[in-house]
Amino acid sequence: MNKILFIEDDIPTGNVYKDKFSKNYDVLWATTGIDGVSFAVRQKPEIIILDLMLGGDLNGFDVLRELKLHAETQKIPVIVLTNLEAQEAAVKEAGAVECFIKTNTSIDKIEDVIQKYLK
């Protein structure tokens, strides 16, 4: 099964991810940027779903940058799901392949996107 790493600090949202995707994917869920990076490095998921507004030392951008620096994680496509406005350009510049506003995106759409990048 493909591994998807979700880096998300909001518990309900993370639970939704878990519920939605555990069936078909190996779901990894980190609630802080640091955990996210270390999961990514160690577990090398196929896809990373990243929230921007993370608590702790690293925010989403930092995570993105970190991921791009580590050889293990450089190539993993990162899809940013955020509720922050106007981040698309910035995140794409930081290395994300997609950026969606959570409230404007259906969970199915998200799955489609995941599928797309798994290929």
Added chain:
Amino acid sequence: MTIKKKLTIFIPLVISIISMSLGAFFVWFLFNNEFNSASRNLQSVSMLKAESINNYIDDSENYVANLGASSVFRDLLKSLRGSSDYSVKKNLADTRINRILSTNSSLSGLDLIDTEGVILDSNDKTSIGKNVSNQEYFIEARKKTYIKEAYNLVSTPINDDATGKFLGIAVTRLSPGYIEKFATDIGVGSSGEVFLINRAGYFLTASRYLGSSVVLTKQISTDNTKACFDPNGQTQKTGFGRVFFFNDYRGVPSIGTNAYISQTDWCLITKYDKGEFYAPIYLLIEITIVGVIISAIFTIIVLELLSSRFVSAITKLQKGVEVIENGNLEYKLSMTRTDEIGDLSRSFDKMIMSLKESRAAIDTKVAEQTEEIRRKSDETKRQQMAILNILEDVEAEKNKASQERDKINIIVQSIGDGVVVLDSKMNIILVNRKAIEISGYSSSDEILSKGFNKVFRFASESDPKVPKNDFITKALTEGVNTEMTSRTVLTRKDDTTIAVSDSCAPLKDKNGSIIGCVVVFRDVTKERAIDRMKTEFISLASHQLRTPLTAIKWLLEMLLGGDAGTLTSSQTEYIKNISLSNERMIALVNSLLNISRIESGRLSVEPMPTKLPELVTNTIKEVQSKANEKKIEIRFEADPNLPTVNIDPKLIGEVYLNLLTNSVNYTGTGGVVRVVIGMNSTQIVSQVIDNGIGIPENQKNRVFERFFRADNAVKFRPDGTGLGLYLIKEIVEASGGNMWFESTEGKGSTFYFSIPISGSLPKKGEISLT
């Protein structure tokens, strides 16, 4: 001075000098000779005379002595006066005396004197009986023979032959003038004389010049006479004096000598006039002088003649040279003389010939050289031109290169991120304005002098004091683009730290070797604004609001999707309702965000070349399903000449979407919605036309108000935020266009908006549309 003058002055002068020198030498020589011979002459005469006088005196002495020793006289002297004996004896004596006198011419008288001094007998009968005892000649003769000077007396003692007893004196008188003979018979030149003087200086013999009257009357004293009697002088020692010049008793300069007659204490003076002595010498001097003069004159004349001849020849040469000097090489001296001057002139002519030839040769050579030089000069000129051209090209290239450099510099300087170019050893080659600014310095000089590590102190945020430049070293060694790990800070000049995002790209030469790298970094304090956003109300609010809405949305979706199991129809119904409300809330939050952004001016416009028909077609797709539900037809027409226009497709897309959604929402079943895009010279005008419910007349002015919904709209469709038109109008205006509408209630509406053909201006905003 001309040769002539030179010759005629110097040569005679030289000859004169030589002659005079010779003359002087001769004169000296002659003088010496003369003097020597004069001396010899004088001295021999002096000696001879002195000798003869001495002899004469001796002879006289002897003779008289003999006489004195005669028995006759003795007998007479012995006999007593008055006796018969006496007269006999006297007669005998007379006879004897007469006989003596007649046989001796030198004697002129004879006296016999007894011991008393009485003249017993004499040839002078008158003197018989006289007493001469007081006479010196008597007194002296008692001892020895005495010669009385001047009187020419010689007196001699007569002594008894047996007893030796003094008997008397015989006195003889010498013939006068005898001695004079000496004086006159001189042989000492034509002015010479010889005379005797006594110690007192009286003449004893006559002076040639003053006569015999001087005898015993004139007294003289000259250097000569003094020399004779000088007790230390040669004369007294040797009997003969030197020859020397002196002034005689006349005062006449003379040359002479002296001899001493010791027997009589007389001096014999032998002399003659100096003039006579010098005569030959003077003569020689005269001759010499005359000779000199003559020879000088002669020489001058000769030289005159000679030099004229030579000088004229030389003058001729000189003239020749002048002519040639003036350039006339045809001149020939052509002298026919055979001497050296002639040779010279011939050599001269030859020289002129060869000079002419060489001149001709030179002229040719010069012409050749000139030609050569001209050629070379032309060549040089050509080369110069070529070089100048090259230089110009080089200059142009340099300028181009420098311009390029300047351009690049300007570009680099104007880059909004900090750019630092390093070489492979991490020395700073270039640093742009932004880099200086971000790092807190004021000029590139400050930075360049310090070195990279001191200025750009990159570090990890967790460890800001520990420099971390791996991103650079990695780029330099591995040749890959790198970024800093984790959160990076840059410590500025004032030691504050700022968050930076940065990267390093290696610079490679055409062979692919790494020659340096370009470090680009930016102050991402803004990007780190996410953290700031946590405190920003709108961001915070929107985020906080959205987070729960997200969960709700997805869970509802999942429920509806059957992920939690099949739902009953009423469950589905409820959930659908919940979902709708949720969506409304989400939409509301979105709208609020948009509006707040627009109102705060933070909406960004990012124009890019957009094909409007494509944009519209995609937008239509989004509303297509809804339109299909209501069986609304959507038609689209666009001017075929529509250019690609620079607009922000997200924004303009939103405009089309909103208008289309409105049209679809507020048009009844089976309606038609048309999209038309047309253009004029300056604008592209889009129209969305529907035949929907339209807008009430009295509410048209509020259509673009926030939250405003027309009454008929609310009735027709309860959902709706009332923010859409407000939003898109703002968008259109922000994009450089205008929005307006036409509408009739119950008939439909047409919404127009224009965009300039030149496109939208980019606007940097912090956020784009949601």
